[in-house]
Amino acid sequence: MSDRLQAYEIFAELMDRKSFSETSRILRVPQATVSKQIASLEAALGVQLFIRSTRRISPTAEAEELIPHVRHMLDARAEVLRVAHGELPKLSGKMRVAAPHSYGRRILLPQLVEFMDLYPDISIEVALHRSPPDLLDNKIDLALSGATILEGPYHQRLLSTHRWVVAGAPAYLDQKGRPSLPMDLEDHWLILPEVFPSDMLTFDSEDGRQSIEIRARLTGNDVDFSEGAAWQNAGLAILPDWMLGHDGALEQVLADYVLEPIPVRLVFPEAKIIPRRVRALIEFLVERAGRM
Structure with missing residues (x-):
């Protein structure tokens, strides 16, 4: 030593x-x-x-x-040594985790199941939301935040970066046509979630940047609502990319044109000592995000 x-x-x-x-x-x-x-x-x-x-x-x-910084360092060193010797640290207790509705069901849920398989003595209570809760008032140990930035006495750590995409039902696209350029969206009604951060769609491509004004036919306070409306052939939906590819129900268009990013952050209350089970979940989610 x-x-x-x-x-x-x-x-x-x-x-x-x-x-x-x-x-x-x-x-x-x-x-x-x-x-x-x-x-x-x-x-x-x-x-x-x-x-x-x-x-x-x-x-x-x-x-x-x-x-608190010294204890964190010593705990981390002890866990590294245990992992190096093929041991997982003994963690137990309960955590409260908050996440946006769609991300929680599609991305977070399978990762939490895998985490709990590794740590069978940990139990997790998940709060899915459409607008982020107050972490302190709701005793949230860890929150995942997408387009909305949480204000308060919190630590924030970037977990991953996703993108907004334009998608529609194959039947709708067969009937109305598949746009090949951003300006073609002027011939379509758009379905927009309230969390989308602008009234303009700005696309980046090899040809440079192009912006068009959004003509939203339908808006909702939840991205799942926008997805459902697109299933019903109501128009083209602006959705996070994590909502595509699971069941093939919607088809992305304008894939060569990139919309603005969606940073997904890990947010947790400031504290002198972060519980080891919370730190373990944070590092687990970061490691899994690196595989995506």
Whole structure:
């Protein structure tokens, strides 16, 4: 073990014990080593971590700010070692996860099932929504956010990037024709979800950027509604790309013209210590997103 890593382990134990002698006993190292490593860590960081007196020690504000990061680092190292030895960390407990309706059913659900197979002692309560809930009021541990940016005391991490696409039912396209250029959409009624971020469709292609005004015949507050309307031959729907390819009911058009991206973010409340089960789910989802 490196001296710096040992210093962090001693620091974490000392934060719990508030005693050099007790820390020495628990870690089975000489008390002089405890004092030396703490002094070395303070010198390296350029801050005082403990106020020492003849009867007790007290952590400084800098130590209180540092300790959650140190515990996170030590936990992560321990999990890496367990995985390297073919072990999965023992995780248990309950999590509340929020996700947009369509993404939750089509993308998140199979990933959660796989995650729970790995960690059978974890239970997950899923809240599917059309508009993001307040994470703190609803005790949400982790939320997935698409087009809507969540404001508040939250950490946000990009999970993946999807695209808006234009799609229609094959029967509708056979009857009305398949557009080959963005300007051809002027001959079609469009079905638009409220979460679409603009009143213009802006396409990028090898020929440059083209924008057309949206003439929405039908709007709804849910992308599943837009998909259903397209099934009913009501027009061409603007949909996230994750809604295509599952059942083949809708056909994408203008595939050579790229609409704006949909960033999918992982959002979780700011906290000094993120529960290990939540961190495990975050890393699992990030790893799975890399396979898509």
